[in-house]
Amino acid sequence: MQRYFVEPDLFSENEITIVGDDVHHIVNVMRAKEGDEIYVSDGEGRSARAALVVLSPKEVKARVLELLEERPELPIHITIGQGLPKGEKMEWILQKGTELGAYSFLPFSSERTIVKLDAKKEAKKLERWRKIVKEAAEQSHRAVLPQLLPPSSFREVLKTAGEYTRCAIAYEKEGTTTLHQVFDELNAEDTLLVLIGPEGGFSPDEVALAEANGFLPISLGSRILRTETASQYVLACASYQFERMNDTDE
Amino acid sequence: MQRYFVEPDLFSENEITIVGDDVHHIVNVMRAKEGDEIYVSDGEGRSARAALVVLSPKEVKARVLELLEERPELPIHITIGQGLPKGEKMEWILQKGTELGAYSFLPFSSERTIVKLDAKKEAKKLERWRKIVKEAAEQSHRAVLPQLLPPSSFREVLKTAGEYTRCAIAYEKEGTTTLHQVFDELNAEDTLLVLIGPEGGFSPDEVALAEANGFLPISLGSRILRTETASQYVLACASYQFERMNDTDE
Known part of the structure; x- marks a missing residue:
């Protein structure tokens, strides 16, 4: 239906x-x-x-x-901070992220971002992207319509850290925290912001700046994921971690 | 590099x-x-x-x-049995599945499959698909090149059940097993075949036949996933479940 x-x-x-x-x-x-x-x-x-x-x-x-007594929403609210990728990958990220339960999306430009959006392009993109999110939410039977925030800059995004229970940045390095460690400390209704770099990833300077702003560098499994795959990995793992409770209820 | x-x-x-x-x-x-x-x-x-x-x-x-002493491979070997989807979705499934650690891919036709591949088309597709898997394996630094099996039929696929430690079919119904229950019973080196339907899913008859052949119906989280998203969900959750061990080693 x-x-x-x-x-x-x-x-x-x-x-x-x-x-x-x-x-x-x-x-x-x-x-x-x-x-x-x-x-x-x-x-x-x-x-x-x-x-x-x-x-x-x-x-x-x-x-x-x-x-309807549905529970189609992830118990924790995950905001996908996505470094703007090239081509149509952002559309894919929004569609799949919505299916997989993202609470909101926050696109941003960073050092290695290649795409440039002027005001006119940005307005047009946002309109198209909102439509994609709405259609994906309808198709996947979401009860909450994920919010798509207007594109921002990496530095502006860092300033929003205080709005979330926990903030993380996808970056592979020595001593990186795992998603398990992040999820183990979160409870229902908590909010998590995860930053994912554009194709070229983040620069070491950006990661240092994020850490100084309270972001945890996290690793996403044992393989190297493309920018358009990382958010799906995070969301699927969150479902696996937090929707187990739902299973045992029934 | x-x-x-x-x-x-x-x-x-x-x-x-x-x-x-x-x-x-x-x-x-x-x-x-x-x-x-x-x-x-x-x-x-x-x-x-x-x-x-x-x-x-x-x-x-x-x-x-x-x-190199790398461990980029999922500890369990997952074969993605994918009902042939429309358009270029199969290419996406192969690329993302390879990034996320699939061990092999087994495309098949079932009741609700729309795409028809004749012998000539099939050979051409397979060649293209193998190239996509190889490139994705290189980019994601896999150590094992996932195998792409030639397209088969749903009934033929059911006959291969004995080759795997465990077989599952993605299907939402009362009393469905969860991925947790499937994964909890698997150990390193075990093999798992997961069947995912084409856009229209499986028919109840197909699911009954699969169950009669030892396949467990499994649910994939609380939302309805498109056919091209389901395999990524399974693989990300497998990474989350089985690669935790790797984390604590280090």
Whole structure:
């Protein structure tokens, strides 16, 4: 069944209103009829199964049949700080990261970033990227819509360290912390920021600066991962570590 | 430093001979000179740092400087049985799976497979796919070159169950086993076959047939993953489970 996200103020316990592009999707792409069922989430954790009651070109209304008791969200909130990669890799990172449970994405430029985004390009990219995140969240049945923050610089990102329970930077060196050590110290609802470099990785100076700002250098397994694979590794391991609890509940 | 794979009989403890496409890469792409250093693996676990001593258009010879004590391989050997996906997704699955430590790949057609490969297409695809695996293995510094088996059918794949320590099929249903339960029963050198469906997944009949052949239905976390993401989830979790031992050794 198709899933849609609506703004929280359009989601009540009885009725849900859908506006914007999703109306076109429901009416013209899915060719839905009155009575057809859909899943709807408010992007903040509430989800429902609902039946279509009004289909107009501007607006669709659905009656809530059942509020869903789903647990599709990772117990810890992981923000993927991603050094802007070349080509279309960022789209892949956003799509896969959303499927794998990322809480938010924070793209940044650093010393070895090759891509340059001017203001106009950036606005266009952000719009496209937000659409990719939304579609991936719908397809993977997320209850929370991951936030995509506007591109920032490495130094600006370091300044946000205080907003997270723990901050880490993917960098292979002597005495690197492992993901196990990071995860073992986190509890449900904690927030983790993980910085992943662009294709060329981080410079030693950048890593030193991050460490001075409280970031832990972490290693991601025994092989060398490409920039577009690293975030998926982190998120899959977080699911493995933190969703075990869910398993034994059942 | 660049890494190359050679056949085991071209790899001795003193000298390594490189033939084929890699000669072109070393001589013309990298424009390497005598004395330049490279990494070479025999694809079966031996790796060395070596210095180029002979550069000819047909053959490159390198003197072994040091045999490497690397542990880039997952302790358990995972075969990704992948239902053939549409478009270029298989290329992505092979590239990422190789980075993340897959031991071998076994593509297959099943009930909901859309792609049809005739003999000619299949030979061409296999050649391209093998090249992608080799390049990814070089880039991610693997010591073992993952094997790519020729495309098979779902029923043929089920018949190979006896060749593995454990077999699993990715399928969400009541009472599904978790990856933790599968991994907890495996030890180093054990072999695991994981079947992942094409875009439409498996039919209930296929899952029943797999179960009758000893395959465990397993769930892959709390979200719905696309076919091209599932193998990466399995491999990252295996790294998280089995490479912890490596961490504490050091």
